[in-house]
Amino acid sequence: MKIAILSSIAWSTPPKKYGPWEQVASNICEGLLEKGMDVTLFATADSITKGRLESACVVPYEEDRAVDPKVAECLHISNLMEHAHQFDIIHNHFDFLPLTYSALIKTPMITTIHGFSSPKIIPVYKKYNAKTAYVSISDADRSKELDYIATVYHGIDPLIYKFRAVKEDYLLFFGRIHPEKGAHVAIEIAKRSNHRLIIAGLIQDQVYFKEKVKPFIDDDLVCYLGNLEPDRGKKLLGGSKALLHPINFEEPFGLSVIEAMMCGTPVIAFDRGSMRELIKDGKTGYLVQNVEDAVEKVGLIDNISPEYCRAHAIEKFSINEMVENYILAYRKVLQGTNKA
Known part of the structure; x- marks a missing residue:
């Protein structure tokens, strides 16, 4: 089976820092290669893979503002499509635009839908619903207007996430700094529970950071x-007493959540x-409803077994589990079964 993985070009694959x-895409690519698959990664030229790398974009457009994102995306996607005949299947991780080439x-093309940035993009998915295959990254993120071949949870490599049973005395917020992710809420939870808070992540909303987060940073x-x-x-993830994840939106997945548990x-x-x-x-x-509930659960965090967290993550969110599920999805598509 010859597989083409189409990654995003906002960041390199894998990303140097942020880039879920x-x-x-990188985890899937390298996991398939470990299983002896013939894989070509279409990504930025500074990307790293043990397989073949094809690039039409030299640097990620988020790292070089001289690069026009739309132009780079068109060149990137068309580069794969012009070589589509060389592959048995295309695995799209680049949202809805590649679907417009599918006819x-x-x-055949299989698309992992990494969430919907807006309801306005759903008509594109609907147009190609019958002819291509869609994978959801959680059952919660499925659109009732679309059909899916599977839900496949993200997977990470247990070997590169070191288990720590003994924790340090801090709470952690680990994610993009944006109102959706709730860094300001994490600050409130930490203060009310009398715990130190470490915040790490890409600032996506400068105004939000300046007004809601920065005033509380005292180092x-x-x-x-x-x-x-x-x-x-x-x-940081390994040393933390707990990861605070007070999201303010219906999050499709949460890589930091499974990384913490791993x-x-x-x-x-x-x-x-x-x-x-x-x-x-x-x-x-703990799953909580509000700040008060979260503060209470911080006080109960020592009741959670680190060993159980690790075992749960390995069972449900390992690269091997993810890749095996994608191989099953590929075979369904190649057999002409595009829906579950």
Whole structure:
């Protein structure tokens, strides 16, 4: 089976720091290669893979503002489509735009939908619903207007997430700094529970950061470490008493949630979106409704077993589990079965 993986070009694959879509595409690519598959990754030229790398974009457009994103995206996608005949299947991680090529090529396409940025994009998915295959990353993120071949949870490599049973005395907010993710709420939870809070992540909303987060940073009880490279992020996740995940939207998935659990770190998350599918309430953390509930659960965090968190993450969110499920989906598509 010859597989083409179409990654995003906002960041490199895998990303140097932030880049969840690119990280997932990389994990799938490398996982398939480990199983002996013939895989070509279409990504930025600075991307890294053990397979073949094809690039039409030299640097990620988020790293070089001289690059026009629309132009780069058109060149990137068309580069794959012009070579589509060389592959048995195309695995699209680049949202809805590649779907518009699907009727022009003979190679079947499977698309992992990494969430819907807006209801306005759903008509594109609906147009190609019958001819291509869609994978949801959680049951919570499925649109009632679309059909799906499977739900496949993201997977990460247990070997690169070090388990830590003994935790340090801090709580962690680990994610993009945006109102949706709730860094300001994490600050309130930490203060009310009398715990130190470390914040790490890409600032996506500068006004929000300036008004709701920065005023509380004192480099003592609340500190912001910036957008960290992966190794530093993993150490923070492993050492934390708990990851605070007070999301303010229906989150399709949460990579930091499974990364924390893989390190043996419990998660306290607002019960929205996919969180109920990722966290075993009372076993790997707590699903809460509000700040008061979260503060109470911080006081109970020592009741959560780090060993159980790790075991749960390995069972449900390993690269091997993810890749096996995608191989099953590929075979369905190649057999002409585009729906579950």
